[in-house]
Amino acid sequence: MSDVRWLSTQEQRTWRSFMTAVTKLTEHLDRQLQRDSRMPVAYYEILVALSEAPARAMRMSELAAVCHSSRSRLSHAVARLEKEGWVARRACPSDRRGSIAELTRAGFAALEAAAPGHVTAVREHLFDVLTPEQLSQLDVICRAVDEGLSTECAKVREELGDF
Amino acid sequence: MSDVRWLSTQEQRTWRSFMTAVTKLTEHLDRQLQRDSRMPVAYYEILVALSEAPARAMRMSELAAVCHSSRSRLSHAVARLEKEGWVARRACPSDRRGSIAELTRAGFAALEAAAPGHVTAVREHLFDVLTPEQLSQLDVICRAVDEGLSTECAKVREELGDF
DNA sequence: TGGGTTTGGTTGAACTCTCAACCGAACATA
DNA sequence: TATGTTCGGTTGAGAGTTCAACCAAACCCA
Numbered sequence: 001m002s003d004v005r006w007l008s009t010q011e012q013r014t015w016r017s018f019m020t021a022v023t024k025l026t027e028h029l030d031r032q033l034q035r036d037s038r039m040p041v042a043y044y045e046i047l048v049a050l051s052e053a054p055a056r057a058m059r060m061s062e063l064a065a066v067c068h069s070s071r072s073r074l075s076h077a078v079a080r081l082e083k084e085g086w087v088a089r090r091a092c093p094s095d096r097r098g099s100i101a102e103l104t105r106a107g108f109a110a111l112e113a114a115a116p117g118h119v120t121a122v123r124e125h126l127f128d129v130l131t132p133e134q135l136s137q138l139d140v141i142c143r144a145v146d147e148g149l150s151t152e153c154a155k156v157r158e159e160l161g162d163f
Numbered sequence: 164m165s166d167v168r169w170l171s172t173q174e175q176r177t178w179r180s181f182m183t184a185v186t187k188l189t190e191h192l193d194r195q196l197q198r199d200s201r202m203p204v205a206y207y208e209i210l211v212a213l214s215e216a217p218a219r220a221m222r223m224s225e226l227a228a229v230c231h232s233s234r235s236r237l238s239h240a241v242a243r244l245e246k247e248g249w250v251a252r253r254a255c256p257s258d259r260r261g262s263i264a265e266l267t268r269a270g271f272a273a274l275e276a277a278a279p280g281h282v283t284a285v286r287e288h289l290f291d292v293l294t295p296e297q298l299s300q301l302d303v304i305c306r307a308v309d310e311g312l313s314t315e316c317a318k319v320r321e322e323l324g325d326f
Numbered sequence: 327t328g329g330g331t332t333t334g335g336t337t338g339a340a341c342t343c344t345c346a347a348c349c350g351a352a353c354a355t356a
Numbered sequence: 357t358a359t360g361t362t363c364g365g366t367t368g369a370g371a372g373t374t375c376a377a378c379c380a381a382a383c384c385c386a
Binding site for chain 4: 072
C-alpha cells in the first residue's frame with residue numbers, strides 16, 4: 001500500500017523536535033539518577049509506586065500495571081532491587097501463584113535520598129522552562145496521546161497476552 | 164539541602180501523564196518497527212540520517228551528533244547495521260583517524276520498506292490524536308525543553324568529554 | 327472428578343545501551 | 357624533532373529490556 005500519509009515538512013519538524021526533546025530529557029534524568037543514586041528512572045518509579053501503596057507493598061501484576069511495565073521487566077527489576085536490599089518479595093496468602101513486593105526500610109531510605117535530586121532535575125528541565133499555560137497544554141496533549149494509545153494497547157494486549 | 168521545590172499535586176499529575184504518554188508511545192513505535200522491520204527506532208533514525216546525507220555517507224562523529232547519540236552507542240549500532248548489510252564503513256581519506264559510514268543499497272531498501280509502517284504509526288498515535296493548534300504548541304514546548312537541555316548538555320559535555 | 331485453558335509470575339538468551347578504558351592519529355608546543 | 361594533549365573511534369564488561377518458553381496454581385466446564 002503506497003497510500004501512506006507521509007509527514008509534511010512542518011510535521012517532520014515537529015516530530016523531530018519532539019523526539020529530540022524527549023530523548024535528551026529522559027537521558028539526562030536517567031544519567032542524573034544513575035550517577036547520584038545508582039538507579040535508573042524506571043527503578044525509581046517502582047520504588048515510588050511501592051512507597052505510595054498501603055503497607056508499602058503490592059502484588060507484582062498490580063505493580064506492573066501501575067508502572068506501565070511488562071511482567072517480565074518488572075520481575076527482572078524487582079530481582080535487582082531485592083539484591084540491593086530495597087525490596088523484599090513474599091508469597092501472597094490469598095493466591096498461591098502470586099507474589100508481593102514490599103518496600104524495605106532501606107528501600108524507603110534510598111528513595112528519600114534519591115528524590116530531591118530527581119525532582120530538582122525534573123523541575124529544572126521541564127517545569128522551569130515552560131509557562132503555566134504551556135504546562136497545561138502539555139498535560140492535555142499527553143492525555144490525548146495516552147488515550148489514543150491505550151485503546152491500541154488494549155488491542156495488542158488482547159492479541160499477545162503479555163504486556 | 165531540604166529546600167527542594169517539590170512538585171505540586173497538579174505538577175505531579177502533569178509529570179505522570181507526560182511520562183506515561185512518552186513511554187507508551189516510544190514503546191509502541193519501537194515494538195512496531197522491531198516486529199515489522201527488525202530494527203529499533205534508534206537504528207531507523209541512523210538509516211534516515213544517512214539517507215539524507217550527500218552520497219548517503221557521513222563521518223561517524225557527525226552522524227553521532229545528528230542522531231543525538233554517544234560515539235560508543237553509534238559505534239555499536241553501526242557494527243550491528245554493518246552485520247545486517249545495511250551500512251558499510253570505510254576509511255576517511257582526509258583524516259586517517261576517521262571512519263565513514265555509508266548506507267548500502269540494501270540499507271536504503273530496508274529503510275524504504277520500513278518507512279511506511281513507521282510513519283503510519285507516528286501519524287496514527289501522535290498527529291491524528293492532536294489538533295493543529297496542539298501540534299504547534301507541542302512544537303514550541305519541545306523546542307523550549309530542548310533549549311533548556313542543550314545548555315546543560317553543553318556543560319556536561321565539557322566536563323565529561325564523551326557524549 | 328478430570329481435562330483443558332487462563333492467569334501470575336519467573337527464567338534464559340539475545341540484544342541494546344552505558345561507562346570506562348583503550349588505541350592510533352592529529353595537533354600543539356618547545 | 358620530541359613530547360604531551362586532544363580527537364575520532366572502537367572495545368569489553370556490566371546492566372537493563374525484550375521475547376518466547378516455561379511452570380504451577382486457579383478457573384472452567386463437561
